Amino acid sequence: MSDALPDLAAQVARLALPLVLATASEVVAERAGVVNLALEGIVLAGALAAWMVAAGGGAGALGPALLAALLVGMVIALLLAALVVPARAHPLVAGMALHFACLGATALLFARHPALGSVTTFDQLASPWRHAPWIGAALLPFGLAALLGRTRFGLHLRAAGDHPAALRAAGGHPARVRVLALALAGALGGLAGATLTTVLSGTFVDGMSGGRGFLALALVLFARWRPLGALAAGLFVALLMTVELRLGADAARHGQGFAVFALRALPWVATITALALRRPDRSAAPGALNEPLD
Amino acid sequence: MRRAAPWCVAAGAALLALLLLRAQGLPIAAALRALAQGAFGDANAWSATLRIAAPLLLAATGVLLCFRCGLWNIGAEGQLLFGGLAAAYAGGATGAGSMALLAGALAGAAGAALPAWLSARRGVPEVLSTLMLNGLALELLRWLVTGPLQEPTRQFPQSAPLPAGAWLPQLGLGSTGAVHLGLPLALVALLVVALFLARTRAGVALRAGATAPNLALAAGFPLARARILAFAAGGALAGLAGAVDVTGVARVVDRSLAQGLGYAAVAAALLAGLQARWLALSVLLFAALQSGTAQLQWVASLPGIDRFGLVLQGLAIAAVVVAVALRRRAPPRPGAEPPR
Numbered sequence A: 001m002s003d004a005l006p007d008l009a010a011q012v013a014r015l016a017l018p019l020v021l022a023t024a025s026e027v028v029a030e031r032a033g034v035v036n037l038a039l040e041g042i043v044l045a046g047a048l049a050a051w052m053v054a055a056g057g058g059a060g061a062l063g064p065a066l067l068a069a070l071l072v073g074m075v076i077a078l079l080l081a082a083l084v085v086p087a088r089a090h091p092l093v094a095g096m097a098l099h100f101a102c103l104g105a106t107a108l109l110f111a112r113h114p115a116l117g118s119v120t121t122f123d124q125l126a127s128p129w130r131h132a133p134w135i136g137a138a139l140l141p142f143g144l145a146a147l148l149g150r151t152r153f154g155l156h157l158r159a160a161g162d163h164p165a166a167l168r169a170a171g172g173h174p175a176r177v178r179v180l181a182l183a184l185a186g187a188l189g190g191l192a193g194a195t196l197t198t199v200l201s202g203t204f205v206d207g208m209s210g211g212r213g214f215l216a217l218a219l220v221l222f223a224r225w226r227p228l229g230a231l232a233a234g235l236f237v238a239l240l241m242t243v244e245l246r247l248g249a250d251a252a253r254h255g256q257g258f259a260v261f262a263l264r265a266l267p268w269v270a271t272i273t274a275l276a277l278r279r280p281d282r283s284a285a286p287g288a289l290n291e292p293l294d
Numbered sequence B: 001m002r003r004a005a006p007w008c009v010a011a012g013a014a015l016l017a018l019l020l021l022r023a024q025g026l027p028i029a030a031a032l033r034a035l036a037q038g039a040f041g042d043a044n045a046w047s048a049t050l051r052i053a054a055p056l057l058l059a060a061t062g063v064l065l066c067f068r069c070g071l072w073n074i075g076a077e078g079q080l081l082f083g084g085l086a087a088a089y090a091g092g093a094t095g096a097g098s099m100a101l102l103a104g105a106l107a108g109a110a111g112a113a114l115p116a117w118l119s120a121r122r123g124v125p126e127v128l129s130t131l132m133l134n135g136l137a138l139e140l141l142r143w144l145v146t147g148p149l150q151e152p153t154r155q156f157p158q159s160a161p162l163p164a165g166a167w168l169p170q171l172g173l174g175s176t177g178a179v180h181l182g183l184p185l186a187l188v189a190l191l192v193v194a195l196f197l198a199r200t201r202a203g204v205a206l207r208a209g210a211t212a213p214n215l216a217l218a219a220g221f222p223l224a225r226a227r228i229l230a231f232a233a234g235g236a237l238a239g240l241a242g243a244v245d246v247t248g249v250a251r252v253v254d255r256s257l258a259q260g261l262g263y264a265a266v267a268a269a270l271l272a273g274l275q276a277r278w279l280a281l282s283v284l285l286f287a288a289l290q291s292g293t294a295q296l297q298w299v300a301s302l303p304g305i306d307r308f309g310l311v312l313q314g315l316a317i318a319a320v321v322v323a324v325a326l327r328r329r330a331p332p333r334p335g336a337e338p339p340r
Helices: A004-031 A039-054 A060-085 A091-113 A128-150 A152-162 A164-171 A176-199 A214-221 A227-253 A255-277 B005-023 B028-040 B043-068 B076-094 B095-120 B126-144 B180-197 B201-211 B213-218 B223-251 B260-269 B276-300 B305-327
Strands: none
Touching: A004 A039, A004 A128, A004 A152, A004 A176, A004 A214, A004 A227, A039 A060, A039 A091, A039 A214, A060 A091, A060 A176, A060 B305, A091 B260, A091 B276, A091 B305, A128 A152, A128 A176, A128 A227, A128 B305, A152 A164, A164 A176, A176 A214, A176 B028, A214 A227, A214 A255, A214 B126, A214 B213, A227 A255, A255 B095, A255 B126, B005 B028, B005 B305, B028 B043, B028 B276, B043 B076, B043 B180, B043 B201, B043 B223, B043 B260, B043 B276, B076 B126, B076 B223, B076 B260, B095 B126, B095 B223, B180 B201, B180 B223, B180 B276, B201 B223, B213 B223, B223 B260, B260 B276, B260 B305, B276 B305
16 A cells, blocks of 8 residues: 555656646637647647657657657647637637648658657656656646736736737737747647657557547636646546546456446546536636637 | 638648658659549549548538537537447347438437537537547447447457348449448438528528527527537437448448548538538548548558548648638728728
């Protein structure tokens, strides 16, 4: 038992890492008034980018890998921003388009370079840098909370999502702020993907984001559009998934098909149930979510 | 300038796609030729394209119906899976194709009614609930083909083959496979949905309710109930797509059911700009891309090139999105900046 608890905590933390980053990314995008439906594709593209840069490169390639994932995520989010802000496309439509493009492009690139080799993960490092992803992900929500709540840019970002007309009347630039917010969200989404390959697994598998980006879209509601809420929601769902994995392994060993199915379906069912039982609360949601700027 | 912009965007997307092909070491002219050959080269190619087009058109019609009513149903993939599974079960149990199709449509409708109800009564965004149900449906498929629906010998992760009585009538085209009844069925569905949206009181009220719910409510239209019904009808069409695919082509259910067909339906509806008159063309284009890229893979022996279609799907929607946005003039409003 004395060993089991830290072991459990470690597994929860591992599953929470990408979820917290992805949810934080979506919090930033939605607080600025744009739902980023391309998040799943961004996570996947970030995972692939980090893997392609880090594969076979040893420990020294980890930094460039994170940077590559960050930049790829940012570029995709800026494409979304270009479709949504100046071209006034509906964010859900534009996000869907980019999601498809990411899905196809990652599968295509992966099929062309299937055997790049494995990545030296952060866990395998000997230096104190091995703790960097964990410390970074734990501090990030606090940093974002400070950014949103205490800075002028954060004020403008929230205004762009709540009441862009008021921001404009006050001399701000809602369009510019939304583009910047999406760039930040894209960077975080790309990093969420990078953790899949450089922290958790050390290799890339086609479609390895496995719906985490979509799950993050729902977690934003439980996080009540707050960065610290993203930390809590990510940890809670990771706990659920840990229980599922452990029970699932047991059930599979005993050949219980339905139990395996029930456990694998648990995140989806639990999320729908929780969404249904949640008291609908419009006050927490950004006021001008998905509304185009004038 | 304003008029030329959409075409520039479309040309830009096409150029980007071609450059991507070139970067993969494929001569562009040969690639395009292989693509066209695989999609429309001969009767067999046409047959393969139309076999993909039939369920795609059914599901895309359902998506179009929902989107036009302001319902963000991106759960066609899940509804298609529910429909295919139900059709396989009902077809196997009764041996009748009509029962298989009916079961498929009902299962799809049920899979859509839940998010519709949750959205109307509990304020759950349907984007999220339909996405979650897509994940659930995939897990359900994986379980059923290794559990209750598995073939009797328990050797393979697939259902028992459907009895011949449950097969969809074939219309005949090409030798490798044939076009089945699903295609005329889909065209009729598209016509009915187009007429419903354009010509009936309920259709007009539903469309108005998408942008101005108060207007529809003030006119005494039962908007909430109509939206649930429209959502369920869209799901029924997606479920029917799954049923048609199972009973018309594979005649067995394994893990390859759907495989993104429901997402492609969303893409096709968006590419058509949610206009019913463009939908058949847009579906044909995506079906051709899918059957064409399969040929491309065979000719060029480039692994993964079949995924190229997905990239094109995304680029095509993005191009249409921009084109539509650029052509739409912002309505004049008091205090708004004059257009530049």
